[in-house]
Amino acid sequence: MKLNNLRKKLGDIDRRLLAVVKDRQNLSHEIGGLKREAGLGTRDYHQETQVVERGRAMAAELGLSPRMVEELLLVLIRASLTVQEQDRVSATGEGSGKRVLVIGGAGKMGLWMARFLASQGYSVEIADPEGPVEGFDHVTDWKNSTLDHDVIVVAAPLHISNEILMALAERRPPGLVFDVGSLKSPLRAGLQALTKNGVRVASVHPMFGPTTKLLSGRHVIFINLGHEEAVAQAREIFSPTMATLLEMDLDNHDRLIAYVLGLSHALNVIFLTALADSGETAPRLANISSTTFDAQLAVAGSVAQDNPYLYFEIQTLNEYGSQSLDALAASVKRFLSVVKNEDKEGFRELMERGELYFADLAKGTKPSELG
Known part of the structure; x- marks a missing residue:
């Protein structure tokens, strides 16, 4: 049947198209590596503009919709940036040899943080009443841990996080401590207790959800609680990404x-x-x-x-x-x-x-x- 033959041809074209996309992704890996060697940033808005303008011109020559071609190229650009950003995060190796405890790591945002930190070379342990998470070492009860980790991330629900921060303040862990809560005023007492007890504490709010892969155009907010070194260390964790890093006080x-x-x-x-x-x-x-x-x-x-x-x-x-x-x-x-x-x-x-x-x-x- 002619219709089936035409559909088969479409399928063959789609396969060739995806093979070319795969080749483009492979080139993105190479380009990202050269950017890192040259000390260049991952994103180049001028180059992206040229790519899209070139695509729109080619669309006109081929009788295609310039808008459709632009949307297609933007999808490909974002895919390339995602590859390059993830490669840069891994290549930086910020966490090599360092240990992290993510309290609440079985939750959606906690698991995102665990995977993000693991991609930087951190050895990540998860403490969560939901039980073990595949691919990560499990801590049955963080209260029984030595808490000698380089970084402790609190990613529990807000109504629990303040209690956890208060308990951590009593233990005075030597490493960096930060939460990733969407609000900070409910955590005020716990954060203040950590500060008072001399703990290296900051507060972080990633302004995106757990399904996010590319951080370009996203924001990460850092709350300075008076410990400049803690804020700098927390910022360093996100610095390999293309996220916009902002600082503000808790009330603002x-x-x-x-x-x-x-x-x-x-x-x-x-x-x-x-x-x-x-x-x-x-x-x-x-x-x-x-x-x-x-x-x-x-x-x-x-x-x-x-x-x-x-x-x-x-x-x-x-x-x-x-x-x-x-x-x-x-x-x-x-x-x-x-x-x-x-x-x-x-x-x-x-x-x-x-x-x-x-x-x-x-x-x-x-x-x-x-x-």
Whole structure:
């Protein structure tokens, strides 16, 4: 049948295409090695721009959609950067001969940290009540450990992490201690106790989830608790990556996180709750969806599939959390008032104010995929 023959030809083309992608990935390994030898950074925005512009020009010559070619090349660029970043992290060997204990390492973010540290040559041990994790040495109860590790990472849920930090403060371990919690104010007492007892302590917030592979464009926040050496050592762990490393104090962190995480999570949970309570089935809405609806649904859907207990902690344990929620409630009230009163100018003002805010935001955003 002609249709089957044509589909077979498509399959053959796909196979050849993937073989070429494999060749491109192999070249990325080599290019990454040469960059390291020359002391160059992993990412070169100028080169990426040239690659995409060249691709768009070739697309025009071949009668292809320039947008489609650009999107394809950006996927390939990110894949190449992921390979090069992982190679650089491994080649740095920051952790060679050093031991790490990850308390809570069986959790999603704890396991990400364990794997990330292991890729740098650290000998990683995991202590978690969930039991052993394949590929890592298991510590049944960290409280019975000597705690003579070079680094101790606390990656437990927030409501437990403060107790762990307090207990560590009593033991005064000699190595670097840091948590990776999404909030810091619930950990204030534990972090202060470690500082008071002379422990090398910092606090870290990786601003990404456990499925992240490429750290380019991601942020890692470091809370300076008064021990400069501890912050420098914690930063060194992430320095081989392309993540943007930021420092701030504890209170500013949680004040900002109330909006960055708290507000965005709340919006998406409320959006999905309104849909679930609407009586309209998801397939019915999907059949007539718009671009805006699809984009919002995709973000909200990813939130819905995440850990509800973590999200609950982010909403309830932040000392500054009420600020963003009060702002959200006031904004909804104002929006309803404008709509119910058929206030056309008021509605325009709301949207224009948002447009101005977004314009200011865009001026300070991180570089796009093309720099």
